[in-house]
Amino acid sequence: xxxxxxxxxxxxxxxxxxxxxxxxxxxxxxxxxxxxxxxxxxxxxxxxxxxxxxxxxxxxxxxxxxxxxxxxxxxxxxxxxxxxxxxxxxxxxxxxxxxxxxxxxxxxxxxxxxxxxxxxxxxxxxxxxxxxxxxxxxxxxxxxxxxxxxxxxxxxxxxxxxxxxxxxxxxxxxxxxxxxxxxxxxxxxxxxxxxxxxxxxxxxxxxxxxxxxxxxxxxxxxxxxxxxxxxxxxxxxxxxxxxxxxxxxxxxxxxxxxxxxxxxxxxxxxxxxxxxxxxxxxxxxxxxxxxxxxxxxxxxxxxxxxxxxxxxxxxxxxxxxxxxxxxxxxxxxxxxxxxxxxxxxxxxxxxxxxxxxxxxxxxxxxxxxxxxxxxxxxxxx
Numbered sequence: 001x002x003x004x005x006x007x008x009x010x011x012x013x014x015x016x017x018x019x020x021x022x023x024x025x026x027x028x029x030x031x032x033x034x035x036x037x038x039x040x041x042x043x044x045x046x047x048x049x050x051x052x053x054x055x056x057x058x059x060x061x062x063x064x065x066x067x068x069x070x071x072x073x074x075x076x077x078x079x080x081x082x083x084x085x086x087x088x089x090x091x092x093x094x095x096x097x098x099x100x101x102x103x104x105x106x107x108x109x110x111x112x113x114x115x116x117x118x119x120x121x122x123x124x125x126x127x128x129x130x131x132x133x134x135x136x137x138x139x140x141x142x143x144x145x146x147x148x149x150x151x152x153x154x155x156x157x158x159x160x161x162x163x164x165x166x167x168x169x170x171x172x173x174x175x176x177x178x179x180x181x182x183x184x185x186x187x188x189x190x191x192x193x194x195x196x197x198x199x200x201x202x203x204x205x206x207x208x209x210x211x212x213x214x215x216x217x218x219x220x221x222x223x224x225x226x227x228x229x230x231x232x233x234x235x236x237x238x239x240x241x242x243x244x245x246x247x248x249x250x251x252x253x254x255x256x257x258x259x260x261x262x263x264x265x266x267x268x269x270x271x272x273x274x275x276x277x278x279x280x281x282x283x284x285x286x287x288x289x290x291x292x293x294x295x296x297x298x299x300x301x302x303x304x305x306x307x308x309x310x311x312x313x314x315x316x317x318x319x320x321x322x323x324x325x326x327x328x329x330x331x332x333x334x335x336x337x338x339x340x341x342x343x344x345x346x347x348x349x350x351x352x353x354x355x356x357x358x359x360x361x362x363x364x365x366x367x368x369x370x371x372x373x374x375x376x377x378x379x380x381x
Contacts (some may be wrong), residue, residue: 026300026343030209033301035232038176039122043068046086047117050097050195053090054178061090084110093200099191104162110191111156111184115149115170118182123174128231128334130172137163162186175230176204177371198371206234207298212344216299220244221251221270221277221380222348224339225296228360228373231334235296236344241275251357251380253277255321260284260365266319268359278376280361287372288363305340306349308333314356323355332358335375351381 043049049068053061062072070077070088077088084106088097099110118124132146134155146152149170156168168184179196216238225234245252256267264282269275281288314332315323326332335358339345349356357378364372 026212026214027210030211031300032209033205033207033298035205036175038126041122045117046097047114047121047123047193050088050090050095050193051121051123051178053095054093054195054197055200056090057092058090061095065090082106093197094194096192096194098193100189101191102186102189104160104186107184107186107191108156108159111168111182112153114182114191114193115153118170118180119149123178123180126174126176127172127180128175129331130170133167133169135165135167137166156184173229173370175232177230179229179370198369206232209298210300211298212300216297216344217347221378222344223277223293223296224342224345224377224379226335226338226375226377228362228375229370231331231338233299233301233338233342234374236299236342237293237296238344239277241270243271243274245271248354250315250323250355251378253317253321253357255319257319258282263288264365266361268317268321277378278359278361280363282363282365285366286364287369290361290363299345300343302341302343302346305337306346308336308340312355314358317357317359323357335377339377345377345379348379348381352379354380 040052041048043052043064049064053064056064062077065077065088066072069079071079077090079086079088085100086097087100089095099107101107101110132149132152134144134146134152136142136144136159144155146155152168152170159166164187166186170182171180173179177197177199179198181192181194181196183192184190185192216236219238219240221239221241223237223239225236226232227234252271254269254271254273256265256269256273258265260282262284264284265288266278266280266282267276268278270277276292278290279292280290311326311329311332314326314336316326316332318324340349359376359378360373361376362368362373
């Protein structure tokens, strides 16, 4: 009899061990969070010169420009190369260079040179978002979109002259919040290269160490925040809700949305207006902020994420709380890569039967500033 009881107890223990979610195992002490650090390249061309100045002050950049052949003329640094005047200005967080020429073929050559300098740089490998366009101008002003810079350059090379309003452009941003813009606009007489980092004076590390507690894993809704610009994880907030709905494949959102003619607002609730999930101001040509959740915590990063489940388990939601088709799965995969390496997300998602819901919160609209926006990811267990 005792042997039978012992065997039953052993089997029960083994079943419990198999059923235990591995994400619930937390370390005894907080873990240090290591963030990737950008390594500055040596200055070897125009692009790397601009990039070298993005985190430097005005005096340091003056020295850098002078050392690379630029002369200060009327508060602007200039140099002449192949009979083309190149103008540069570099301040902390904003560096740009303009090649002034009305010769179409020379402008094409400079655009191609600067594009290749970007492609050959370490910055290019760190891009998380990019776009390439060619507007051929003339009647109809046709605009073409390209998958990569090489296709853009090939199309540009077929043009022998400029048409009215013709332009070519490359834009992108990387995981370190650097935004790149390369534009050829013959009507304005030149080629323009700019690097902006709106967070140049801000600390790059959101958190220093993990803070996930066992109690955080036993609530109903997990809200993760991911930076729109860089896809960097910016923390979590967990809460319980009343009237939790166990059936269905979608989180039951209720929304209050006020369009931002000047000042607007978005509120999302669970099931009824008794369960607030999100409250954020939206300002036209300004910047609102989240009133709830007001603070996010670091959570616990892990070395490996869980496999991307596909769009059948992931969805976007609109400002009306409605589920909508995913238009850019590449961005969804970047979001997934960020959240799926967090232990809190792993626990909630593996214990969930409902779709993950992603909401893009843009507190500044009109000219939407990507540096202000965040993805809010809702997971119900």
